[in-house]
Amino acid sequence: MAAAEQLYPSFPQPADEVHRLAALHRYEALDEACGPDFDFLAELASRLCGTPYAFLTLVDGDRTWFNASHGQSHDSLPRGQSYCSLAVLDGEPTEIPDLQRDARTMHMPMTVEEPGMRMYSAMPLMSADGHAIGTLCVMDTAPGRLGAEQRNLLAGLARQAMRLIEARAHQKALRLAQKELELLATTDELTGMHKRRSLLHRLQFEIARARRFRTPLTALMIDLDHFSQLNEEHGHSLGDKVLGEVGRLIRENVRVIDIPGRLGGAELCVLLPNTPREGAHKLAENLRAKIEAQVHYEGARRITVTASLGVGLFDDMQVKDADSLLRAAGEALDRAKAQGRNGVAS
CATH class of the missing domain: 3.30.450.40 (GAF domain)
Incomplete structure (x- = not known):
């Protein structure tokens, strides 16, 4: 009826x-x-x-x-x-x-x-x-x-x-x-993360807040291992697909207050407000393991990638501004690569 x-x-x-x-x-x-x-x-x-x-x-x-x-x-x-x-x-x-x-x-x-x-x-x-x-x-x-x-x-x-x-x-x-x-201006279309400029703007704000309230602030620098080789062997379309899927994985495995961004190429960064070095290192290892376990497909072919991660800590002494925090995380990333890649260093 x-x-x-x-x-x-x-x-x-x-x-x-x-x-x-x-x-x-x-x-x-x-x-x-x-x-x-x-x-x-x-x-x-x-x-x-x-x-x-x-x-x-x-x-x-x-x-x-x-x-x-x-x-x-x-x-x-x-x-x-x-x-x-x-x-x-x-x-x-x-x-x-x-x-x-x-x-x-x-x-x-x-x-x-x-x-x-x-x-x-x-x-x-x-x-x-x-x-x-x-x-x-x-x-x-x-x-x-x-x-x-x-x-x-x-x-x-x-x-x-x-x-x-x-x-x-x-x-x-x-x-x-x-x-x-605003979304187009601040969000990287490929990874769904903040664009470099937006990330650096947020970093300045987080530095000021950490300094004012004396709370810990850490940054993870993430680089996909041998990514240029992946592009050369399989083409940039697959490279973009892998980078996009890794970006989504990172966004889904960080907190709401965390700020993931793409600095350029395959180099990614996550700002971790109110997070000490130990907590950042634990998250970095968790992300490293999940990136390694993630499977990407090229047709029926299965492809996996690994990542190296560096942890930088803002301490208002040696690491006292945005540039030095990113530099500390970048130097830690270099150590992770020097130690054989697919690892975390701080």
């Missing part, structure tokens, strides 16, 4: 229903069209129209949502039980002078339940491409009609509400675009 009701809804639908719903969700209005600004428009509609109740509604696929209200609070109603399901049918103003005498509305909950609505007047919220996504409506417990001036004012407020919905949607899209740009 429920499936049949979904296929054949009991309420009328406009001919452009699919596009109308697409417009509603394109604006993300169900989430964005709420708050004090919209409540103020509802209150203003009530006062200008001389009615005790006003609502800003959005008509979704099967429910009508009351995103702003004045005089009475509602969350939502099934679409077939709301007056606004009628108001979005043709995108025109809708006025029902006596809800109790109209066969479409006389049995609806807001008509038969307290306080018992009698008059309904609504202006559609029209999307830029001409679809009614909801209404700004006023109601009264006495039958009647709005005057011409009141209808004009209500229509103007509905246009303002729609402009506000559009502005919210544009602001959200702009915020998302800015986040994407």
Whole structure:
């Protein structure tokens, strides 16, 4: 029965229903069209129209949502039980002078339940491409009609509400675009780690914090062993694939507060705030073992790589700034390579 009701809804639908719903969700209005600004428009509609109740509604696929209200609070109603399901049918103003005498509305909950609505007047919220996504409506417990001036004012407020919905949607899209740009600027596309510049910026911040709060700060320098040889033998596409998979492995095996980055080529780095040398060495050995155990595929061929890791410790004496911390980690990395690679040195 429920499936049949979904296929054949009991309420009328406009001919452009699919596009109308697409417009509603394109604006993300169900989430964005709420708050004090919209409540103020509802209150203003009530006062200008001389009615005790006003609502800003959005008509979704099967429910009508009351995103702003004045005089009475509602969350939502099934679409077939709301007056606004009628108001979005043709995108025109809708006025029902006596809800109790109209066969479409006389049995609806807001008509038969307290306080018992009698008059309904609504202006559609029209999307830029001409679809009614909801209404700004006023109601009264006495039958009647709005005057011409009141209808004009209500229509103007509905246009303002729609402009506000559009502005919210544009602001959200702009915020998302800015986040994407920030991500592109700070994140290495291949490994998912911080780019060199972003990593060095974070390092300066972590140095200042370690110095201020006298907390330990360590850095791991990681280099994939014989990576240039891998590129020469198997091609740069496989080298990029291996580097990307190693980058993901590292990101998945460090803490949220740790800062993994790619300095260049196959040389990676992880900044470890509030971590002493012993803890850093333990993590480095764990990463070394997991990198060695990781299997990469070139078609059906299995390929493994190893890594050498160096641990540098910020101590505010010999290692007292960002450059010297990275240099200490790099020197430890050189020792790990000199000792035969696939190892950790500090």
